[in-house]
Every structure is written in structure tokens, then in C-alpha cells.
Amino acid sequence: MNFHDRLLAETADARATLVTLPVIQDALAGRIARETYVDFLTQAYHHVRHTVPLLMACGARLPARLEWLRTAIGEYIEEEMGHQEWVLDDIAACGADRAAAAASEPSLATELMVAYAYDTIARGNPVGFFGMVLVLEGTSVALATRAATSIETALGLPRSAFSYLLSHGDLDIEHAGFFEGLMNRLDDPDDQAAVIYAARRFYRLYGDVFRNLQVPAPALPQAEAA
Structure with missing residues (x-):
């Protein structure tokens, strides 16, 4: 079994826990409030704006033996530049305040996920950051386009409120093949273990972002409201 297949196999349970979260299933079925979608976009802004800095930090910490991976990170950086602006454009297209979203604080769950990514790079094996890449890109491939349509x-x-989801659903399909090739070049057991370890943590951390989205309370029936 190549490493990419083993990575998917050893994180399958964590991935299933994420994609079966009620808020994700509700989104796929179209049972979602505008406030929840805007909050999702706001939290996306708060982690997407760190994608390029995280990639840069990861590349800077890689050892010389992984120069080929540093080169690949350069390609990722070029692809990911400015995506946080797409998220803010979507927020505005939803009728929400673009500037207020950009000035807001992330939820605790989002802040912790981003902090763990920086910590993985700075304190652990920087290759572990690709566990986050697996979680975010893999989730986009599996869910983004379907969720946007629903x-x-x-x-x-308007369709202009879904540029982030729709572009990442398509873009991350392309990235998935690129990512698979990179993972299959990782032959050091410590590097492989770091990616699997981090991926399992990021599935939990990204799940917490969804668990903490704003979901309006259901309206009371008229008789109870009275």
C-alpha cells in the first residue's frame, strides 16, 4: 500500500466523524440558515488568510532532504494567494458586512485550529502541516460543490455568494492529485507518522469549527410563542 492510501485508511474514522456532523448534513440537504452560512464564511476567512503564511512557515522549516517538497510548496503558495478576499466577496454577496467580517475575531475553535497548525510547524515536524492540507482540501473535494448547490x-x-465553495470544490480536485503524488514521495517513517498524527487532530479541530457555527434556534410554534 502506498503512503497516500495508508493515510486515507488510517484517518477514515476521523473523516467520517467530520462529514456526518449534523450542521454539514443539514447544509448538504439545504437546511441551513443564512446566518449559519455567513458564519461559516467568516470562520473560513479567519483560517484561509493564514494559508499562505503557514505554507511559507512550513517551507522555511523543511530540511534540505525535502527540497523537492519546498519546491511544491511554492506552487501551493502561488495557487492560494488572495483566496481570503474571495471569502469576503461571498460574505458581501450574502448581504452581510464585508468589513465587519474582516475585522471580527475568529471563534475559539477556529483560532485553536490555526494555532495548532503554527505549532505543528514550529515545535513538531513541519511535514505534519500536510495533515491540515488533507483535511481542508479533502473536505472541499467531497462536499463543497454539493453544499454550495443546496x-x-x-x-x-446569488451565485456570486459561492465563489469560495465552488472554486475550492473544483480547484481542490486538481490539488488532490498533486497532493497524492507528494504524499507518495514521502518515504521517511517519521514524516509519514507526523502527517497521520496531524491529520487526525485536524479532523477534530475542523469539526469543532463546524460544531461552533451560529445556528439560529428554531422558531416556536405560534401557540407556544403566545
Whole structure:
């Protein structure tokens, strides 16, 4: 079994726990409030704006034996530049305040996920950062386009409110093959273990971001409200 296949196999349970979260299943079924979608985008802004700095930090910490991976990180950086602006554009297209979202504080769950990514690079094996890449890109490939279509239909939002989800659903399909090739070149057992370890943590941390999204309380029936 190549390493990429082993990585998927050893994180399958963590991945299943994430994708079966009620808020994700509700989004796929179109049962989502505009406030929840805007909060998702706001939290996405708060972690997406760190993607390029994290890639840079990871590349700087790689040992000379992984120069080929540093070169690949350069390609990732070029692809990821400015994506946080797409998220803010989507927030504005939803009728929400773009500037307020950019000035807001991330949720605790989002802040902890980003902090763990920096810590993995600075204190652990920097290759572990690719565990986060697996979680974020893999989730996009599996869910982003389907979720965007369902939410657009349910909420009647313009297509311009889904540039982040739609672009990442398509873009990350391309990235998935690139990522698979990189993982299959990792032949050091410590590097492989670091990616698996981090991926399992990031599935939990990213799941917490979804668990903490703002979900409006259901309206009371008229009789109870009275």
C-alpha cells in the first residue's frame, strides 16, 4: 500500500466523524440558515488568510532532504494567494458586512485550529502541516460543490455568494492529485507518522469549527410563542 492510501485508511474514522456532523448534513440537504452560512464564511476567512503564511512557515522549516517538497510548496503558495478576499466577496454577496467580517475575531475553535497548525510547524515536524492540507482540501473535494448547490437553492442567494465553495470544490480536485503524488514521495517513517498524527487532530479541530457555527434556534410554534 502506498503512503497516500495508508493515510486515507488510517484517518477514515476521523473523516467520517467530520462529514456526518449534523450542521454539514443539514447544509448538504439545504437546511441551513443564512446566518449559519455567513458564519461559516467568516470562520473560513479567519483560517484561509493564514494559508499562505503557514505554507511559507512550513517551507522555511523543511530540511534540505525535502527540497523537492519546498519546491511544491511554492506552487501551493502561488495557487492560494488572495483566496481570503474571495471569502469576503461571498460574505458581501450574502448581504452581510464585508468589513465587519474582516475585522471580527475568529471563534475559539477556529483560532485553536490555526494555532495548532503554527505549532505543528514550529515545535513538531513541519511535514505534519500536510495533515491540515488533507483535511481542508479533502473536505472541499467531497462536499463543497454539493453544499454550495443546496445552499444556493435553499436560501435563494446569488451565485456570486459561492465563489469560495465552488472554486475550492473544483480547484481542490486538481490539488488532490498533486497532493497524492507528494504524499507518495514521502518515504521517511517519521514524516509519514507526523502527517497521520496531524491529520487526525485536524479532523477534530475542523469539526469543532463546524460544531461552533451560529445556528439560529428554531422558531416556536405560534401557540407556544403566545
